[in-house]
Amino acid sequence: MLSQENRQLCQLFADMLDYPGSGLRQAAKSCAIQLKNSSPGIAEPARSFADFVNSQSLESLEELYTQTFDITPATSLYLGYHLFGETPKRSEFLIKLTEAYQAHSFSSGIELADHLGIMLRFLSVAEDTEFSLPLLEECILPTLEKTEKELKKNNSEYALVIEPLRTFLRQVTNKLAKMGGAANA
Secondary structure (H helix, E strand, O other), X not given: OOOHHHHHHHHHHHHHOOOOOOOHHHHHHHHHHHHHHHOHHHHHHHHHHHHHHHOOOHHHHHHHHHHHHHOOHHHOOEHHHHHHOOOHHHHHHHHHHHHHHHHOOOOOOOOOOOEHHHHHHHHOXXXXXXXXXXXXXXXXXXXXHHHHHHHHHOXXXXXXXXXXXXXXXXXXXXXXHHOXXXXXX
């Protein structure tokens, strides 16, 4: 479904949206470089984020991540929460995601299936455009748009990740839709 380069970008964005660890700095740097080479128009925020994480201690990055994504519901990385709240519909959504993951021999590990990082990793291996394209159009992109606005309103450095991610995924979605999903986007 996705080109090798776009699969790698999905992985790098997922790494940047994981709880900060030793690989964050390298993921941010690699993402900025890859975006500069493939989509220079959207690379600047990612480069700024890479510069930011290099200037911070791991402890301050952990605190920022927790404050941004775990404590603030409006910017939670659990997309099913944004779409359905804590309702049975979210449970149904989680079940459908888990079934799609299993059909692709993909494991979400201990994380819930609707975590953005997990969904990006799934997109990097998914071959089923009939599932992935609506997932992008109806779930991921609308939620990222709201999250980006909220992050920018709060002057969060994580807006520097969500902005290029949303633009990148919009480009991928447009390519998939034009090609009927058959070719690599």
